[in-house]
Amino acid sequence: xxxxxxxxxxxxxxxxxxxxxxxxxxxxxxxxxxxxxxxxxxxxxxxxxxxxxxxxxxxxxxxxxxxxxxxxxxxxxxxxxxxxxxxxxxxxxxxxxx
Amino acid sequence: xxxxxxxxxxxxxxxxxxxxxxxxxxxxxxxxxxxxxxxxxxxxxxxxxxxxxxxxxxxxxxxxxxxxxxxxxxxxxxxxxxxxxxxxxxxxxxxxxxxxxxxxxxxxxxxxxxxxxxxxx
Amino acid sequence: xxxxxxxxxxxxxxxxxxxxxxxxxxxxxxxxxxxxxxxxxxxxxxxxxxxxxxxxxxxxxxxxxxxxxxxxxxxxxxxxxxxxxxxxxxxxxxxxxxxxxxxxxxxxxxx
Numbered sequence: 001x002x003x004x005x006x007x008x009x010x011x012x013x014x015x016x017x018x019x020x021x022x023x024x025x026x027x028x029x030x031x032x033x034x035x036x037x038x039x040x041x042x043x044x045x046x047x048x049x050x051x052x053x054x055x056x057x058x059x060x061x062x063x064x065x066x067x068x069x070x071x072x073x074x075x076x077x078x079x080x081x082x083x084x085x086x087x088x089x090x091x092x093x094x095x096x097x098x
Numbered sequence: 099x100x101x102x103x104x105x106x107x108x109x110x111x112x113x114x115x116x117x118x119x120x121x122x123x124x125x126x127x128x129x130x131x132x133x134x135x136x137x138x139x140x141x142x143x144x145x146x147x148x149x150x151x152x153x154x155x156x157x158x159x160x161x162x163x164x165x166x167x168x169x170x171x172x173x174x175x176x177x178x179x180x181x182x183x184x185x186x187x188x189x190x191x192x193x194x195x196x197x198x199x200x201x202x203x204x205x206x207x208x209x210x211x212x213x214x215x216x217x218x219x
Numbered sequence: 220x221x222x223x224x225x226x227x228x229x230x231x232x233x234x235x236x237x238x239x240x241x242x243x244x245x246x247x248x249x250x251x252x253x254x255x256x257x258x259x260x261x262x263x264x265x266x267x268x269x270x271x272x273x274x275x276x277x278x279x280x281x282x283x284x285x286x287x288x289x290x291x292x293x294x295x296x297x298x299x300x301x302x303x304x305x306x307x308x309x310x311x312x313x314x315x316x317x318x319x320x321x322x323x324x325x326x327x328x329x330x
Contacts, residue, residue, distance in 0.1 A: 006115070007115075008112050008115065008143050010142065010143060010186060010187065011111075011112075011142060011143050031114070031115045032112045032114075032115030032116075032143070035112065035143070035146065035187065038187070038188060039188055040187070040188020040189075041186065041187050041188045042186040042187070042188075044188075060156070061155075061156025061157045062114075062156075062157060064153045064154075064155075064156055065113075065114055065152060065153060065154040065156060065157045065159065065161075066112070066113065066114065066146060066149060066152060067149035067150055067151035067152040067153070067163070068149065068151075069151075069153065070151075071188070080156075124327055127280065127283070127327045128327060130283070131283060131285065160279065161279065162279060162280075164277065164278045164279045164280075165278050165279050165280045167277075167278060168277075168278035168280055168282070168286075171282065171286045171289065171290055172283070172286055
């Protein structure tokens with residue numbers, strides 16, 4: 001299953017809710033959620049701990065727009081819009097944590 | 099300047115995900131024409147607005163971050179960043195597009211109390 | 220939305236005649252817009268127009284008149300960095316007219 005997050009991890013509980021609820025699968029961070037995938041942010045350890053259960057992806061155009069393309073956390077896989085489409089088609093279901 | 103009021107723009111949102119950052123910047127530029135005592139405060143995710151190196155080609159959105167560097171031309175020179183917010187986001191002063199003054203949360207709260215007008219974004 | 224015809228090509232503008240796409244700009248279009256504003260382009264006019272384009276390139280905003288005046292003064296000297304000089308070149312406002320000719324959006328806060 002694919003979980004899509006689009007809210008900043010330090011402003012919204014969307015990512016926390018996802019990590020607390022979902023059992024596993026793919027997580028795709030887009031829009032303001034890409035901050036969760038940056039080195040040195042306060043939630044880094046939390047996301048790192050979830051990497052056993054989830055494969056975490058980040059939409060690179062959104063990360064680059066925010067000037068953080070060079071701060072991607074190790075273990076997070078960068079995807080472009082094509083990769084976004086692939087994730088939605090390779091997963092049977094998708095939950096957007098709006 | 100003796101009858102100038104103290105205006106503070108409080109910026110708490112990241113750029114691009116929502117329209118707040120851009121709207122705030124536009125209001126700041128307009129307000130600059132009125133010769134008031136303007137301060138910009140960057141709290142919480144608002145500190146991301148000042149991150150260097152924004153490249154918005156991929157999201158087909160206007161990169162408005164260069165305009166923060168023009169604020170000096172508009173005589174807006176009081177930029178305050180919440181230190182705790184900056185640190186929680188793994189950022190340092192060198193990450194910002196423009197020179198800023200770092201304030202602790204407590205100092206920020208005090209500065210907010212001193213204002214005549216507070217505009218929230 | 221409107222369009223203007225210059226040299227057999229049509230360009231999109233807003234209802235006030237500002238170019239919709241920054242990239243559409245060229246000197247021919249600039250001369251055409253200047254004509255519609257009753258401005259005859261001289262070297263002095265181009266100096267301001269080019270300055271505005273450089274300013275926009277650098278900061279992504281069209282500066283307010285006060286800011287433009289100050290910045291011109293810094294770059295081109297005090298005899299040009301004053302409103303008499305700039306309004307002399309662009310009688311209906313250096314912000315409004317020069318930005319339009321430079322293919323920039325209307326300056327923020329300019330009504």
